[in-house]
Each structure stands twice: as C-alpha cells, then as structure tokens.
Amino acid sequence: MPALSDDLLRRMHDYWCAANYLTVGQIYLCDNPLLEEPLADAHIKQRLLGHWGTTAGLNFIYTHLNRAIRQYDLDMIYVIGPGHGGPGLVAHTYLEGSYTEVYPHISRDRAGLRQLFRQFSWPYGVPSHVAPETPGSIHEGGELGYALSHAYGAAFDNPGLIVSCVVGDGEAETGPAATGWHSNKFINPLRDGAVLPILHLNGYKIANPTVLARIPERELIQLFSGYGHAPIVVAGDDPTTMHRAFAAALDKAIRAIGRIQRSARTGGGPLPRPRWPMIILRTPKGWTGPKAVDGLPVEGTWRAHQVPLPRPRDAAQRKVLEDWLRSYRPHELFDRDGRLRDDLAALPPTGRRRMGANPHANGGELLQPLDLPDFRAYALDVRQPGQLEAEATRVLGQWLREVMARSLPQANFRLFGPDETASNRLDAVYAASVKTWMEETLPTDVDLAPDGRVMEILSEHQCQGWLEGYLLTGRHGLFNCYEAFIHIVDSMVNQHAKWLKVTRKLNWRPPIASLNYLLSSHVWRQDHNGFSHQDPGFIDHVINKKSEVVRVYLPPDANCLLSVADHCLRSRHYINVIIAGKQPAWQWLDMETAVRHCTAGAGIWDWASSAAEDPEVVMACAGDVPTMETLAAVMLLREYVPDLRVRVVNVVDLMVLEPVGEHPHGMSDDQFDRLFTRDKPVIFAFHGYPTVIHKLTYRRHNHDNFHVRGYREEGTTTTPFDMLVLNNLDRFQLALDVILRVPRLAPLREAAVQRYWSDIERHRLYVSEYGIDLPDIRDWRWQDARAGRTHGHQRG
CATH class of the missing domain: 3.40.50.970 (Thiamin diphosphate (ThDP)-binding fold, Pyr/PP domains)
Structure with missing residues (x-):
C-alpha cells in the first residue's frame, strides 16, 4: 500500500506550496501579502535579506515529518543545520499555529500575514536565520557544523524522542559535522531517543559546488555505511515522484528506529550497536523557484543560494517575482481573510506534537533541579591555612x-x-x-x-x-x-x-x-x-x-x-x-570560611595580612597558583621588610572586579575601595593574561596603582616554578614589585634588584643542572598559621 493516497499527496503538496509561498513572501514582500492586486514597487522590501536556495527542500521535509508525526504518534523535534532556511521554519510554525500562540500579534489572517512578511529581516523584527525567536528551534545554524552534535545531545536520556536533523551539504564539509556522524555510536536504544539524520544535498554552497553532492552515489553510500548508518537515498525534482519516494523512505526509517528500540527494550540481552537509518535527499538548489534570471540559470545552481531576484523593482524581475509567487496559487491556499484552507490546516499535528510547540525544544519548560548532595560533607578538614x-x-x-x-x-x-x-x-x-x-x-x-x-x-x-x-x-x-x-x-x-x-x-x-x-x-x-x-x-x-x-x-x-x-x-x-x-x-580555607569567601567573591585574608586595616601595599591574587606565589612573596617580604604593612586580597569570582553597573556581581566603588584602597599600590598576581584585570578595573579609583602579573606568552617544557619565572609571576618577582612600588622602601630598591637577580640565577642554574625545582621551592610551606576571617563583597 502506498504511503500517500492521491488525496493526501495533493493536500501535502498544497501545504508545501503554502510554506514556500510564505517563505518567498518573507524575503520579498512588505505589503499585499495575498497578491490581491498586481505586484507594485511599494509592496517590495527596500532591503532584500534571507536565503532561498535550501528552504524549499527544508519545507518539503517539514511537511513530510508532520505526516509521520500524526501517522505514528511521534514525539519529534526538528534541528536544521542550514539555519539560513529560517523563513521556512517561521512559515511552518505559522501554518501549524505555534507561531501565533507565541506571538499573538502575528495573527492567522491577512493582517497577520502582512506582519509576518514585514517583520522578517527587518529592523527590530526577526533574524533571517533559525533563531531563538523561532518556536521549536534549539539550533541557530548561522555557524555551520553543529547540527548533529546538538541533535544527539537532545536525544540522550530522552527515550521517547526522535530528533530529525537536517545536515546541509555545505555543513557536511565542516570538521565538527564530519566527527558528528560518529555520535550514533554513543546512542543507547534502551534509554536514549533516536536521531534521524537527513543529509540534504542540493549541490552548492554560496558560490561553489559541494564535495558530497559531486562524489559518485556508490561512494556516498559507502561513506555513510562506514559511519555505521543505513542510508536511504531519495533523489529527483518532480514533486509527485519525490513526495511518494520521500514518504516511503521516511516510513522505512521510522519503522527501522522502532524495531531497534523495541529489540533493545524487550530483548534483555547484550546491546549490540545498531545500524541506525539516515536519509540522503537530493533536490535542486532553489527548487520550485525561478529557472533562470537575466538569461542565466538559477534553479539548480549556486545563484539560487540567497536572493535569486536581486533587482525586483526592475520591471522584468518584478514580473518574474510575481509569476513565482503566483505559481504557488495563494488564492487557492488561503481564503479571502488570509486563513489557511481548512483541509490543509488539518494536516499538521496538534498540541505539543507540533514541532514548533514541542517542549523538548523549549527545555526550560521541562527543567527539574538537580538533587545535589551537601558539598560541605566532602570538605577537607583545613584547620590551619x-x-x-x-x-x-x-x-x-x-x-x-x-x-x-x-x-x-x-x-x-x-x-x-x-x-x-x-x-x-x-x-x-x-x-x-x-x-x-x-x-x-x-x-x-x-x-x-x-x-x-x-x-x-x-x-x-x-x-x-x-x-x-x-x-x-x-x-x-x-x-x-x-x-x-x-x-x-x-x-x-x-x-x-x-x-x-x-x-x-x-x-x-x-x-x-x-x-x-x-x-x-x-x-x-x-x-x-x-x-x-x-x-x-x-x-x-x-x-x-x-x-x-x-x-x-x-x-x-x-x-x-x-x-x-x-x-x-x-x-x-x-x-x-x-x-x-x-x-x-596547599589548602587555605576551612569550609565555612570558604563558603563565605566564595559568596563574597573577593575578600581580605586577615590571616595572611600583616596590616589588613591600614596597608602600605595590597597583594591581590586570583587563581590557585598565583595565590600560592602571593603568599610565598608575603613570607619573603616579612623577611626583607619586617615592618611592612601588607594586605592580602583573594579574588574567586573574577566578575566582582567590574563596577556594579557593568555586571550583576560587580562591586560598588566603595566596596572596591575597601578592598583595594584608593591610593596604595596593588600587586595583582593573576592566573591569565594581565590585560584582563586592567580591562575589568580600568574605571576604578585606584586603577593607576594596579600592577598586574600574569601569563605573558612565555612557556616551554620546564619545571613548575620555572613557568612562573618565565612569566614574571614568581614569588621573587612579586616581592620585588612591592619594594619597587612602596614609596618609603626606595632606599631598599637597589639591593632588592640585586637579590632578585641572584635568586633567579640560583634557580636557573639548579633547574638546568637537576631538571627539578630548588628544594626551598619544592618544600615551601606557609609558616604563619594565624586563624582569622575574610571580609568581602556580598555576591548576588
């Protein structure tokens, strides 16, 4: 028995035409949405944006998936790699009603059609790609390569879900997509859903043919068989033939998925990796669009990729555009009020079975909080820093x-x-x-x-x-x-x-x-x-x-x-x-102190500071290794300058450094000044590139006194401490920075510089000779273990 009766085929074809009409209308029209009068310049957008070439094929697939969802009662979402098929997805969600439910002002009548067309690629309207604004979408598709990855991620732990994933032949040339085909090896049919990949080959990218569209079909099938799929090929351009062939292919794929899942879920034995079905669909690029423009072929060529009629205000091209739009017979598809014909409106699934309304494509609706154990139960028993x-x-x-x-x-x-x-x-x-x-x-x-x-x-x-x-x-x-x-x-x-x-x-x-x-x-x-x-x-x-x-x-x-x-x-x-x-x-904070410190995002470590309340210098740090080097430098300074008043500030949440008006976690200027002072030198040991700290703090009162040490693109295969030396983030450098910047220590600077170079020479000679760090570096331990508290900025 054929998958499609003659009546169902006719109605599905008309539905496809309606989607194609809405697609072209979005790209070109700002008025006269039902062509109730001859097309005029005033009806055509001044700026033409969007992509036509792949969209008719995407509309074709969506139409057939609707039929499969209804026939097999499927829970299905639609991921399309060619995100520039955006007008097609908008068209389909509009036709099925999910678009109007989300955006009630885009009503399902003449006025709504006009607004639908006008908003597309319009200032403060909707983007030309499949965007977050598009109901049913979890994949933007503006950057190619990730459709399969997103589709399989959606299928993990969703045993009742089928993710239909269209991979365009341009996307199929990307590295991530090439690896993405291996995702089928991670799907467990016992507890996961399924992905139905549909490789949509229309032959061209923006200006060039595509690799997979030109290799021999035998080689193409071998390629995807080698990936572990069972390819089903549908190719052609005659709509009637293609409707019947694709419906048969889709039924075959859906039945194969069902067999694989039933076998896994009822067998009770080992789970051999199944050979999942996929469909290879070949259609002309720009299918059903203009055959030629200005004497040059368009349909089936790269010229159909974006806007095939670039000058529709020219009389000749305007005539082609009007003929193209009328070829879809909008007066037969929509009634006088602009409503889709009843027998066509009955074709898509209803409720949450509509792909534009499926909650799996709007994950926040399904999100349940994790049952998290109390992290305090896993705390280390840090009794002294x-x-x-x-x-x-x-x-x-x-x-x-x-x-x-x-x-x-x-x-x-x-x-x-x-x-x-x-x-x-x-x-x-x-x-x-x-x-x-x-x-x-x-x-x-x-x-x-x-x-x-x-x-x-x-x-x-x-x-x-x-x-x-x-x-x-x-x-x-x-x-x-x-x-x-x-x-x-x-x-x-x-x-x-x-x-x-x-x-x-x-x-x-x-x-x-x-x-x-x-x-x-x-x-x-x-x-x-x-x-x-x-x-x-x-x-x-x-x-x-x-x-x-x-x-x-x-x-x-x-x-x-x-x-x-x-x-x-x-x-x-x-x-x-x-x-x-x-x-x-080395571990620094007991759990309750750690919680307070992390909640604040940054704070003074009293136990490491010699003068937390009235410092001559602030030694700040962010990152585990910079923190250790800062504390080691503090110990050196106690030896070099015993009476130096040092405040140690540790930053956990980097974004607290921004002003409160720039980031929700940001500190007010008063809070920032309480930590870093308004006029004292700040030696900041940072995990990353120093410019990050300057970027985050450049508008603070004391920014000119910030001296940041961090990674400066110096590295090699060496010792852990030598990495710090190479990047001037070591304890000797940090201690020297303090002496060079605290005004009253000016008399000590020459001797400090000499001591620094002596320490560095001693380090380099040792690592060159023995291949490991100096014993006093390897065996270093914090010596001042005074108990204390942290003061910080409360994070929201």
Missing part, C-alpha cells in the same frame, strides 16, 4: 560521584569531556556511572559500558555540542577540559552566549541550566607538556560576552572549588567557567 596538601579536582570528583548517582533516577545529568575525565582527577564519578561505550570491549578496557553516563570523545566540538543539546532540552551537565584546548570551541561558546542573551528577553522561553565548564590541567601546571598546552586565554574570550550571561571563577583551593561548583550547578541561564588545578596543592 597551608598545612594540608590535596588535589582540588579529585576532591570535587568525590562530590560529582554523588551528583551523578542521585541524577540516575531522573536521568538528567551527564559529565562531558574529551578523554580527560581521569586525567583531570574526576574519575571517582565512575563509581556511580562509567563511560558510554556501545562498541566491542577488550579485557584491558576499564570503566566502559552501554549504560554509562560519562561522555568522552576526543573532540571538544562534540562534547560542547552534545552538552548544548542536552541543556537546551531541559537537562544539566558539566564539561571538563584542559584549559588550553577549550579554545577549540570558542565560536560555539559565542553562539550559545548569543542564544542565552536573546532568550533572556523571550518570556515564553524559561531559563535553562547553565553551561558549566571545569578547566583543569591549566597553564601553570602544564610545564611537562610544554608551550602548546599553555594558554589561559579562554577567560579573555568569555568576559567579552554580555555580563548578564557570563561568570568566571578561580577558586584557590578544594573547599572553594566545592562551593563554587555547587553554586554553578544550581544556577540557570549562564555560562560558568571554573578554573582549578588538579595537582597537589
């Missing part, structure tokens, strides 16, 4: 193990990382859940299982994309990574930050869980791997984003790390960056 040594991230791993364990019943938390979970000392989580692995295992393998919930693949792009898809569909997660290589996802962070910024203003999109990073193996402890692994610049990248979205934390020890991590996993709609070392390090 600097007397206990521990690996901060290993301590965090113990807490995360319980976070993972408690999340298992709800299936709403996963840990993501590029083969670095154990390296970053978080492997305690394996006691709660091991790593997802659907392939063969060998006797030498450890901590692998199909039901694992730790996601590891050596692709930062996939980890980021999976996590984003997971968060956008209403779950929680943490991405751990080496600090230097998180830069690989810089542009993905850009896109997610933009999504969060825009959706903060969309009251119909509730907040989602924050995107949380734990960056370890950081710059100051990558001495063994060398220069390639040394880069703290992700901080710079993140703080450029809107202050309402980003937070950066530099906990100085394990107890502070626990407090910060708990705060971040409870937070909503932020990008939280936590930077913490994994190597053994």
Whole structure:
C-alpha cells in the first residue's frame, strides 16, 4: 500500500506550496501579502535579506515529518543545520499555529500575514536565520557544523524522542559535522531517543559546488555505511515522484528506529550497536523557484543560494517575482481573510506534537533541579591555612560521584569531556556511572559500558555540542577540559552566549541550566607538556560576552572549588567557567570560611595580612597558583621588610572586579575601595593574561596603582616554578614589585634588584643542572598559621 493516497499527496503538496509561498513572501514582500492586486514597487522590501536556495527542500521535509508525526504518534523535534532556511521554519510554525500562540500579534489572517512578511529581516523584527525567536528551534545554524552534535545531545536520556536533523551539504564539509556522524555510536536504544539524520544535498554552497553532492552515489553510500548508518537515498525534482519516494523512505526509517528500540527494550540481552537509518535527499538548489534570471540559470545552481531576484523593482524581475509567487496559487491556499484552507490546516499535528510547540525544544519548560548532595560533607578538614596538601579536582570528583548517582533516577545529568575525565582527577564519578561505550570491549578496557553516563570523545566540538543539546532540552551537565584546548570551541561558546542573551528577553522561553565548564590541567601546571598546552586565554574570550550571561571563577583551593561548583550547578541561564588545578596543592580555607569567601567573591585574608586595616601595599591574587606565589612573596617580604604593612586580597569570582553597573556581581566603588584602597599600590598576581584585570578595573579609583602579573606568552617544557619565572609571576618577582612600588622602601630598591637577580640565577642554574625545582621551592610551606576571617563583597 502506498504511503500517500492521491488525496493526501495533493493536500501535502498544497501545504508545501503554502510554506514556500510564505517563505518567498518573507524575503520579498512588505505589503499585499495575498497578491490581491498586481505586484507594485511599494509592496517590495527596500532591503532584500534571507536565503532561498535550501528552504524549499527544508519545507518539503517539514511537511513530510508532520505526516509521520500524526501517522505514528511521534514525539519529534526538528534541528536544521542550514539555519539560513529560517523563513521556512517561521512559515511552518505559522501554518501549524505555534507561531501565533507565541506571538499573538502575528495573527492567522491577512493582517497577520502582512506582519509576518514585514517583520522578517527587518529592523527590530526577526533574524533571517533559525533563531531563538523561532518556536521549536534549539539550533541557530548561522555557524555551520553543529547540527548533529546538538541533535544527539537532545536525544540522550530522552527515550521517547526522535530528533530529525537536517545536515546541509555545505555543513557536511565542516570538521565538527564530519566527527558528528560518529555520535550514533554513543546512542543507547534502551534509554536514549533516536536521531534521524537527513543529509540534504542540493549541490552548492554560496558560490561553489559541494564535495558530497559531486562524489559518485556508490561512494556516498559507502561513506555513510562506514559511519555505521543505513542510508536511504531519495533523489529527483518532480514533486509527485519525490513526495511518494520521500514518504516511503521516511516510513522505512521510522519503522527501522522502532524495531531497534523495541529489540533493545524487550530483548534483555547484550546491546549490540545498531545500524541506525539516515536519509540522503537530493533536490535542486532553489527548487520550485525561478529557472533562470537575466538569461542565466538559477534553479539548480549556486545563484539560487540567497536572493535569486536581486533587482525586483526592475520591471522584468518584478514580473518574474510575481509569476513565482503566483505559481504557488495563494488564492487557492488561503481564503479571502488570509486563513489557511481548512483541509490543509488539518494536516499538521496538534498540541505539543507540533514541532514548533514541542517542549523538548523549549527545555526550560521541562527543567527539574538537580538533587545535589551537601558539598560541605566532602570538605577537607583545613584547620590551619597551608598545612594540608590535596588535589582540588579529585576532591570535587568525590562530590560529582554523588551528583551523578542521585541524577540516575531522573536521568538528567551527564559529565562531558574529551578523554580527560581521569586525567583531570574526576574519575571517582565512575563509581556511580562509567563511560558510554556501545562498541566491542577488550579485557584491558576499564570503566566502559552501554549504560554509562560519562561522555568522552576526543573532540571538544562534540562534547560542547552534545552538552548544548542536552541543556537546551531541559537537562544539566558539566564539561571538563584542559584549559588550553577549550579554545577549540570558542565560536560555539559565542553562539550559545548569543542564544542565552536573546532568550533572556523571550518570556515564553524559561531559563535553562547553565553551561558549566571545569578547566583543569591549566597553564601553570602544564610545564611537562610544554608551550602548546599553555594558554589561559579562554577567560579573555568569555568576559567579552554580555555580563548578564557570563561568570568566571578561580577558586584557590578544594573547599572553594566545592562551593563554587555547587553554586554553578544550581544556577540557570549562564555560562560558568571554573578554573582549578588538579595537582597537589596547599589548602587555605576551612569550609565555612570558604563558603563565605566564595559568596563574597573577593575578600581580605586577615590571616595572611600583616596590616589588613591600614596597608602600605595590597597583594591581590586570583587563581590557585598565583595565590600560592602571593603568599610565598608575603613570607619573603616579612623577611626583607619586617615592618611592612601588607594586605592580602583573594579574588574567586573574577566578575566582582567590574563596577556594579557593568555586571550583576560587580562591586560598588566603595566596596572596591575597601578592598583595594584608593591610593596604595596593588600587586595583582593573576592566573591569565594581565590585560584582563586592567580591562575589568580600568574605571576604578585606584586603577593607576594596579600592577598586574600574569601569563605573558612565555612557556616551554620546564619545571613548575620555572613557568612562573618565565612569566614574571614568581614569588621573587612579586616581592620585588612591592619594594619597587612602596614609596618609603626606595632606599631598599637597589639591593632588592640585586637579590632578585641572584635568586633567579640560583634557580636557573639548579633547574638546568637537576631538571627539578630548588628544594626551598619544592618544600615551601606557609609558616604563619594565624586563624582569622575574610571580609568581602556580598555576591548576588
């Protein structure tokens, strides 16, 4: 029996035409939405934006997915990589009614159609891409490469969901998309949903043919079979033939998904990795659009990519545009009031089965808080500062193990990382859940299982994309990574930050869980791997984003790390960056002091200060290693200048340094002055590039007295302390900086400089001879253990 009856085929074709008509209308028209009068210049937009080339194919797919959802009662969302098909997605959500429910002023009548057309790519209207403003979307698509990653992230732990994911042939040339095809190897049909990839080949990018569209079909099928898929090919340009062929292909794919899931969920035996279906759809670029313009071919060529009629006010092109619009027969599709014909309006699914209204595409609606254990129960027993040594991230791993364990019943938390979970000392989580692995295992393998919930693949792009898809569909997660290589996802962070910024203003999109990073193996402890692994610049990248979205934390020890991590996993709609070392390090604060300090974001460490109330100099620090070097410099200064009045300030929440009007966590000027004074020198030891601190504090009263030491792009394979020396962040340099900047110490400066160079020479000779740091560096320990308290700025 054919998938489509003649009547259903006719109505689906008309529905497709309606979507195509609305697509072209959005690109070109600002008035006369139903072509009730001849097309005139006044009806055409002055600026023509948007993309036509891929959209007819996307509209075709959406029309058929609607039929499948109804026929099989599917829970389905639609992720499209070619985000510039935005007008098509707007058109479909308008036709199914979900758009008007979100935006009531875009009514389903003539006036609403006019507004729908006019708002598209219009100042203060809607973007030309599939944007956060588009109902049903979790993927912007402006930057290509991440559709598959987002789709699979959405499918994890969503056993009833099918994510239809369209990958354009331009996107298919990107590195992240190439790796994304391997995501099928991480889907467990017993407890996950399914992704139905649809490779949409229309032959061209902006101005060139695409690789996959030109290779022989046999090679194309072999490629995707090699990826572990079962490809189904549909190709052509005749609408009737294509409707029947695609409907049959879609039915075959849906039935295959059902068989795989039923087998896994009722079999009770081992779970062999299934061969999931995918569809390869070939259509002409600019399908159903103008065949030629000004004597040049358009449909089926790169010229159809964006706006195929660039001068529609010219009489000849205006005639082509009007004929193109009327070819969809709008007078037959919409009644005199501009309402879609009843038999067509009955085609899409209803309620939450509509892809524009599916709650999985609006994850804040489904979000449930994590059941977090009390992090205080995992605290280190720090009785005196600097007397206990521990690996901060290993301590965090113990807490995360319980976070993972408690999340298992709800299936709403996963840990993501590029083969670095154990390296970053978080492997305690394996006691709660091991790593997802659907392939063969060998006797030498450890901590692998199909039901694992730790996601590891050596692709930062996939980890980021999976996590984003997971968060956008209403779950929680943490991405751990080496600090230097998180830069690989810089542009993905850009896109997610933009999504969060825009959706903060969309009251119909509730907040989602924050995107949380734990960056370890950081710059100051990558001495063994060398220069390639040394880069703290992700901080710079993140703080450029809107202050309402980003937070950066530099906990100085394990107890502070626990407090910060708990705060971040409870937070909503932020990008939280936590930077913490994994190597053994001295611990400074007991848990209650750590909580107060982290809540404040920055504070005076009385126990480390010789004159917290009336200092001659402020020694500030942010980051675990800079904190240790600052305290070591304090000890040197007590030896060099016993009567020097030093205040030590530690910063955990980097954003408190900004003025309160610039960031929600920012300090008022009075609060800032209470910590850093208005007129005393401030020697600031910072984890990252020094310009970050200057950027955050440049408008403060005392900024001219800030002298910041941090990473200055000097590194190699060396010793831990030599890394600090190379970048002038070592204790000898910090102590010298104080003597050079406190006015009354001027008589001591010449001797201090000589002592500094003597210490540096002694260090360099020793590391060159023995390959390790000096004994007094290796064995250093904080000597002043006075109990005290911190004073800080209360963070909101």
